[in-house]
Structures are given as structure tokens and as C-alpha cells.
Amino acid sequence: MSSDLPVKMVDIPAPKPRKSAATMPSIVSEGLHIAGNLFSDGDVQVDGRVEGDVQGRNITVGATGTVVGKIIADEAMVSGAVNGEIRARAVVLTRTAKVASDITQESLSIESGAVFEGAIRRPGSGAA
Numbered sequence: 001m002s003s004d005l006p007v008k009m010v011d012i013p014a015p016k017p018r019k020s021a022a023t024m025p026s027i028v029s030e031g032l033h034i035a036g037n038l039f040s041d042g043d044v045q046v047d048g049r050v051e052g053d054v055q056g057r058n059i060t061v062g063a064t065g066t067v068v069g070k071i072i073a074d075e076a077m078v079s080g081a082v083n084g085e086i087r088a089r090a091v092v093l094t095r096t097a098k099v100a101s102d103i104t105q106e107s108l109s110i111e112s113g114a115v116f117e118g119a120i121r122r123p124g125s126g127a128a
Contacts (some may be wrong), residue, residue, distance in 0.1 A: 003043075017102075025042065026043070029048055034061050038050060038053070043057055046062065046066070047080075049067075050065075053069045054066075057074050059076045063075070075091075078094065083100045090105065093114040098110075099115065100117045101118045106123065
């Protein structure tokens with residue numbers, strides 16, 4: 001059965017990619033426990049527990065968050081607990097942070113009240 005109806009071709013534009021600055025962070029909510037590694041091209045906020053490595057552009061460990069593993073990021077802000085290793089260009093440990101971790105960083109800020117136990121290194125410096 002053939003159709004004699006005219007066919008009109010319409011260009012449908014491809015969806016525009018989202019700009020990463022406008023996207024929301026990936027969130028591990030309080031009460032959520034993840035056993036495994038997390039990888040993101042964007043930001044990650046941990047308010048629950050991650051037993052594994054967390055990698056992303058900006059990693060935030062909230063006051064209720066815990067990471068048992070490596071954090072690899074451009075910037076890392078820790079208000080909760082980290083047991084493992086932190087490798088980031090800039091690291092901030094807030095007053096509520098409890099960190100048992102070696103830190104490799106270019107910039108480090110530790111607020112009064114933060115608990116830190118570990119070695120501090122700069123990239124390419126080898127052992128501290």
C-alpha cells in the first residue's frame with residue numbers, strides 16, 4: 001500500500017551538552033553505604049559512606065560522610081572522616097574533619113579543630 005501524502009523532512013537539532021559548571025554534584029546521601037569505586041567527570045558530595053576510591057573534579061566529604069579509600073580530585077574539602085589517601089591540587093580540612101590519610105597536594109588548609117594523622121607531600125616530592 002503506497003501513500004501519496006507529501007513527506008516533509010524536518011531537521012531536529014541535537015541536544016546541547018550541559019555545561020559542567022551548571023550541573024549538580026553526584027551525591028552519596030546520608031544513610032547510603034557504597035562498597036565500590038566512584039568515578040565522575042564532575043563534582044561528588046559524600047554524606048554517606050563509601051568503601052572504595054572516589055574520583056572527580058571536586059570532592060566534598062560532608063560532616064556525616066566517610067570515605068575508606070583514596071580521594072583523587074582537583075579540589076577536596078573534608079568535613080567528615082577519611083581513612084586512606086587524598087591526592088588533590090587543593091585540600092581543605094574543616095574543623096569537623098577526622099582524617100587518617102596521607103595527603104599529596106599543592107595547597108593545604110587545615111582549620112582549627114580538625115583531626116589529622118598522616119604524611120603531607122607535594123606532587124613529585126617522593127617520601128616526606
